[in-house]
Amino acid sequence: MTSTNSTGEPALRIENLDKYYGTFQALRGINLSVQRGEKIVVCGPSGSGKSTMIRCINRLEQHNGGRIVVLGTELNDDVGNIDEIRREVGMVFQHFNLFPHMTVLENCMISPMIVRKQPRAQAEATARHYLEKVRIPEQAMKYPSQLSGGQQQRVAIARALCMQPQIMLFDEPTSALDPEMVSEVLDVMVTLASEGMTMICVTHEMGFARRVADRVLFMDGGEILEEAPPDEFFTSSRNERTRQFLSQVLGH
Amino acid sequence: MVSLLRNQKVRNALLQVLYVGSIAAMVLAGIVIARRNLADQGITSGFDFLFKSTGWDVNFSLLPATANDPYWWYFLIGIINTLFLGSVGLILATIVGTIVGLARTSSNDLARLLGRTYVDIFRNIPLILQVFFWYAIITHLPTPRSAHEAWGFLLTSRGLYIPFPNVGSAAFAAATVAVIAAIVLPAWLGRTSRLAQPIGQRRAIQLAAAAVALACAAIILALGRLPDTPLLDFPALQGLNLRGGLRIPPEFATLAIAIAIYGGSYIAEIVRGGFKSVGTGQVEAALSLGLSPWRVFTLVRLPLALRAMLPILANQYVWLMKATTMGIAVGFTDFFMIVALTINHSGQTLEAIGILMAGFLAINLSLAAVFNRINKAIALKGNQLRG
Amino acid sequence: MEMVVVAPPAPGRLEDLRRRFFATPLQAVVSLACLTIMVFLVWKLLNWAVFSAVFTTSGGPEACQAAAGACWSVIAARWRIIFFGLYPYEGQWRSALACVAVVVMTVLSCIPAFWTGRRIALVWGAGTGLFYVLMKGGVLGLAHVGEEAWGGLALTLFIFVTTCLIGFPLAICLALLRRSELPWISRTTGLIIDGVRSLPLISILFTFAVVLPFALPQWLQGDKLYRVILGSALFFSAYQAEIVRGGMQGVATGQEEAAMALGMRYWQRISRILLPQAMRNAMPATINQFVISFKETSLVVIVGFFEILASGNAAYGTGEWRFAYVEVYAFIAFIYFIFVFSLSRYGAFLERRMSVSER
Ligand SMILES: Nc1ncnc2c1ncn2[C@@H]1O[C@H](COP(=O)(O)OP(=O)(O)OP(=O)(O)O)[C@@H](O)[C@H]1O
Ligand SMILES: [Mg+2]
Numbered sequence: 001m002t003s004t005n006s007t008g009e010p011a012l013r014i015e016n017l018d019k020y021y022g023t024f025q026a027l028r029g030i031n032l033s034v035q036r037g038e039k040i041v042v043c044g045p046s047g048s049g050k051s052t053m054i055r056c057i058n059r060l061e062q063h064n065g066g067r068i069v070v071l072g073t074e075l076n077d078d079v080g081n082i083d084e085i086r087r088e089v090g091m092v093f094q095h096f097n098l099f100p101h102m103t104v105l106e107n108c109m110i111s112p113m114i115v116r117k118q119p120r121a122q123a124e125a126t127a128r129h130y131l132e133k134v135r136i137p138e139q140a141m142k143y144p145s146q147l148s149g150g151q152q153q154r155v156a157i158a159r160a161l162c163m164q165p166q167i168m169l170f171d172e173p174t175s176a177l178d179p180e181m182v183s184e185v186l187d188v189m190v191t192l193a194s195e196g197m198t199m200i201c202v203t204h205e206m207g208f209a210r211r212v213a214d215r216v217l218f219m220d221g222g223e224i225l226e227e228a229p230p231d232e233f234f235t236s237s238r239n240e241r242t243r244q245f246l247s248q249v250l251g252h
Numbered sequence: 253m254v255s256l257l258r259n260q261k262v263r264n265a266l267l268q269v270l271y272v273g274s275i276a277a278m279v280l281a282g283i284v285i286a287r288r289n290l291a292d293q294g295i296t297s298g299f300d301f302l303f304k305s306t307g308w309d310v311n312f313s314l315l316p317a318t319a320n321d322p323y324w325w326y327f328l329i330g331i332i333n334t335l336f337l338g339s340v341g342l343i344l345a346t347i348v349g350t351i352v353g354l355a356r357t358s359s360n361d362l363a364r365l366l367g368r369t370y371v372d373i374f375r376n377i378p379l380i381l382q383v384f385f386w387y388a389i390i391t392h393l394p395t396p397r398s399a400h401e402a403w404g405f406l407l408t409s410r411g412l413y414i415p416f417p418n419v420g421s422a423a424f425a426a427a428t429v430a431v432i433a434a435i436v437l438p439a440w441l442g443r444t445s446r447l448a449q450p451i452g453q454r455r456a457i458q459l460a461a462a463a464v465a466l467a468c469a470a471i472i473l474a475l476g477r478l479p480d481t482p483l484l485d486f487p488a489l490q491g492l493n494l495r496g497g498l499r500i501p502p503e504f505a506t507l508a509i510a511i512a513i514y515g516g517s518y519i520a521e522i523v524r525g526g527f528k529s530v531g532t533g534q535v536e537a538a539l540s541l542g543l544s545p546w547r548v549f550t551l552v553r554l555p556l557a558l559r560a561m562l563p564i565l566a567n568q569y570v571w572l573m574k575a576t577t578m579g580i581a582v583g584f585t586d587f588f589m590i591v592a593l594t595i596n597h598s599g600q601t602l603e604a605i606g607i608l609m610a611g612f613l614a615i616n617l618s619l620a621a622v623f624n625r626i627n628k629a630i631a632l633k634g635n636q637l638r639g
Numbered sequence: 640m641e642m643v644v645v646a647p648p649a650p651g652r653l654e655d656l657r658r659r660f661f662a663t664p665l666q667a668v669v670s671l672a673c674l675t676i677m678v679f680l681v682w683k684l685l686n687w688a689v690f691s692a693v694f695t696t697s698g699g700p701e702a703c704q705a706a707a708g709a710c711w712s713v714i715a716a717r718w719r720i721i722f723f724g725l726y727p728y729e730g731q732w733r734s735a736l737a738c739v740a741v742v743v744m745t746v747l748s749c750i751p752a753f754w755t756g757r758r759i760a761l762v763w764g765a766g767t768g769l770f771y772v773l774m775k776g777g778v779l780g781l782a783h784v785g786e787e788a789w790g791g792l793a794l795t796l797f798i799f800v801t802t803c804l805i806g807f808p809l810a811i812c813l814a815l816l817r818r819s820e821l822p823w824i825s826r827t828t829g830l831i832i833d834g835v836r837s838l839p840l841i842s843i844l845f846t847f848a849v850v851l852p853f854a855l856p857q858w859l860q861g862d863k864l865y866r867v868i869l870g871s872a873l874f875f876s877a878y879q880a881e882i883v884r885g886g887m888q889g890v891a892t893g894q895e896e897a898a899m900a901l902g903m904r905y906w907q908r909i910s911r912i913l914l915p916q917a918m919r920n921a922m923p924a925t926i927n928q929f930v931i932s933f934k935e936t937s938l939v940v941i942v943g944f945f946e947i948l949a950s951g952n953a954a955y956g957t958g959e960w961r962f963a964y965v966e967v968y969a970f971i972a973f974i975y976f977i978f979v980f981s982l983s984r985y986g987a988f989l990e991r992r993m994s995v996s997e998r
Pocket of ligand 2: 051052
């Protein structure tokens with residue numbers, strides 16, 4: 001896989017993506033191309049299909065039409081491809097989804113050990129390295145329920161990073177957090193961005209978008225209505241709906 | 253080929269076909285082998301045997317039964333026996349369970365202790381052991397000649413003899429229906445006419461309905477009374493045997509007692525759970541309105557508790573119905589025992605097992621349907637109380 | 640106005656009693672009635688079981704029958720048949736040891752330290768293996784004793800343990816199949832589970848013991864004992880499967896999604912993420928199911944096995960002890976009671992503890 005995409009192949013290519021829930025069309029002809037190292041922020045009103053789109057990228061949802069090519073591998077019915085893509089794509093959820101019956105360290109070690117077949121010592125070293133990086137090395141032996149929301153979300157990020165993915169997906173990582181914990185999670189994400197990770201973030205944190213995004217997407221009704229660099233997006237948006245949305249989000 | 257196997261859709265289809273196919277194949281193979289084996293023993297498969305006479309007797313039947321009767325009639329008798337034993341057991345168990353359950357939720361420490369002891373003992377001993385125990389006790393009772401007597405009841409090793417009205421069986425059945433109507437009718441009226449009349453009037457209508465039904469029962473009994481006999485027929489010793497009254501065979505009595513006691517211990521826990529689920533807030537609110545403790549119980553705690561326990565109670569009743577199959581341990585001809593005897597005598601194994609499954613499926617489904625209806629009715633009432 | 644707070648006088652003992660049991664006339668009546676019933680029952684029971692009872696075998700059955708109370712001599716005379724059935728006399732220590740092994744195994748599996756799939760499997764595998772070797776013999780210089788000679792408590796425990804051992808994994812499989820996304824698989828499994836659940840256990844035991852031999856080729860029929868165990872396991876698993884499925888429904892969907900996003904395969908997700916959490920949720924109901932299943936083991940007496948109930952029937956059924964049926968049943972009931980009561984108390988304890996830790 002790695003040999004085929006070394007040249008001009010983007011990290012992610014989505015063409016004419018359609019997604020239906022029963023008869024309801026959640027995504028309509030989405031087109032998106034993300035280069036390696038690029039940071040994309042996706043925003044839009046509730047129900048616009050943001051989660052659906054990024055969940056299609058690692059097959060948590062199955063798309064009904066169009067193509068998704070991740071790191072040169074097409075996401076289709078081939079089970080091998082799906083496994084390969086999930087190994088290379090990390091995801092962070094709104095509600096953390098840590099495994100409550102494992103310690104923080106075990107949460108971070110389990111996947112490298114059973115999916116990547118790393119020896120225990122190596123997996124533990126990696127886990128401790130990333131826990132250090134998200135600034136909670138001292139919590140390694142605790143259980144998730146003993147941590148604050150912000151700490152849990154940082155563990156979730158560390159857990160995803162332990163698989164050493166090439167792309168990271170974030171689905172509203174801060175919207176379930178108390179306001180004072182938002183920044184500690186965003187700081188970790190900014191650091192990650194500065195190290196060149198390819199990132200796709202669904203978030204309404206516009207400050208974060210301004211600071212790290214290469215491009216901001218605006219979605220509504222299952223479509224991408226606008227796609228622009230942040231300064232352009234925030235100042236001179238052409239689209240009426242985007243301006244309306246921005247005034248609501250930035251309004252207070 | 254390999255890449256085809258890696259395809260998720262192909263895989264899913266293959267898995268489903270394999271799973272369903274292998275199960276179907278196993279069942280089919282079993283049936284084919286069984287038919288061949290049975291044919292070797294000279295048994296032709298098919299349901300023709302239902303119309304042949306059985307050649308053996310049943311020891312308990314509410315319908316007339318002789319060894320000349322065909323199999324289908326025996327199956328019917330079996331089903332009715334199961335339903336009859338089940339209903340008697342179910343009613344007795346509910347009475348026992350309610351009393352013990354109320355004792356367990358009472359504010360009196362002694363009553364609670366008594367209730368708890370009962371539940372702990374009878375819940376933790378297998379039902380079949382209790383059946384054996386009661387059967388041994390009853391069959392070791394004195395012979396009719398030296399029977400225990402109490403209030404006209406006779407306890408003997410040949411069964412329990414109870415006084416019985418001197419009426420024809422048709423009249424008795426009709427009177428039973430009327431008594432049931434006296435119970436069901438007011439409840440039904442209370443539901444359907446709830447919005448139409450004010451409460452006082454509704455009460456009167458309900459009472460009137462019950463009274464009319466009971467009067468009907470009395471009239472039927474009076475009319476159906478066998479000429480020149482006393483109203484109640486008391487069992488009494490005549491020569492070596494007991495005459496008169498109604499004989500409850502030891503097998504039936506054993507099972508009814510065992511199911512009542514064992515089932516009662518389970519129902520007691522359900523009743524307790526139901527009352528526990530009624531929040532203290534509701535009770536306090538009612539008390540603060542100045543309602544008497546009795547009215548709080550009948551108007552608030554009981555309806556709410558009933559609603560909470562009904563679904564679990566339904567499961568328990570289904571279980572009790574199935575427990576009648578213990579009949580085979582003491583030789584009571586319930587549905588299952590009839591099936592087992594049929595297999596023994598006629599060899600129509602597959603057909604009999606099929607009938608057994610269909611019978612229990614039908615019993616389960618109809619019980620579930622009845623309880624769903626009651627559940628809906630009660631749930632409605634509960635909402636009104638909350639609102 | 641001045642507020643005067645007066646502490647109520649500390650109630651004396653008598654006052655305390657009065658408040659608890661004689662607060663109102665109705666309360667007084669209830670208390671007195673309960674007290675009478677209790678005193679009467681306890682006195683009757685003690686008198687029968689202890690004061691007027693005969694405990695020694697010295698007088699033989701005749702002296703015993705003449706006594707006003709219980710005749711416990713029947714137990715002294717017949718305990719071997721109740722516990723061991725027809726197991727050869729000189730090997731009965733093996734049967735006793737096998738029962739101890741099962742009890743130890745059960746106690747061990749109640750300790751939370753053993754609650755990982757591997758450890759539980761190890762404990763049960765080792766316990767059952769030990770039981771089997773002790774009972775069957777044929778190795779290590781133990782004389783061979785065929786299953787047809789097994790009986791009494793040992794047979795009851797064997798049937799129970801093997802039922803669980805086969806039924807539990809089967810239940811997990813059925814639960815997983817029923818929640819499968821593939822409609823035909825979940826529907827077929829649902830049909831099997833609901834079908835088995837709608838039937839009485841006795842009819843299933845009967846079918847497996849008597850009817851199945853017709854439907855199986857000769858080489859597959861096996862021993863009647865193992866067929867009955869299979870039927871009993873199937874019944875157990877149909878109920879347990881619904882319990883496990885309930886436990887799985889209690890696990891947040893996000894858990895499986897997170898596992899998927901981390902690249903775990905189906906079996907890895909199930910065994911590492913879903914099952915550990917689901918089994919924890921299902922623990923109290925599971926223990927309850929074990930209790931029920933232990934009680935129902937006694938039903939195999941109906942298809943003709945010499946388990947503890949049948950051996951009890953035999954203990955008083957022949958000859959001189961014919962009158963002592965109450966004592967024998969009381970004794971067997973007591974044995975069942977010890978097992979079932981302790982297990983169900985443990986289940987209740989666990990439930991309380993879990994509901995506290997949830998808060
Ligand atoms: N499993 C599902 N079944 C049916 N409809 C669904 C399902 N998941 C999402 N939808 C619908 O698809 C649409 C897009 O949902 P999606 O979760 O992608 O929105 P979103 O942009 O992430 O919104 P939010 O900001 O609230 O998270 C919504 O209208 C939603 O109701
Ligand atoms: Mg969303």
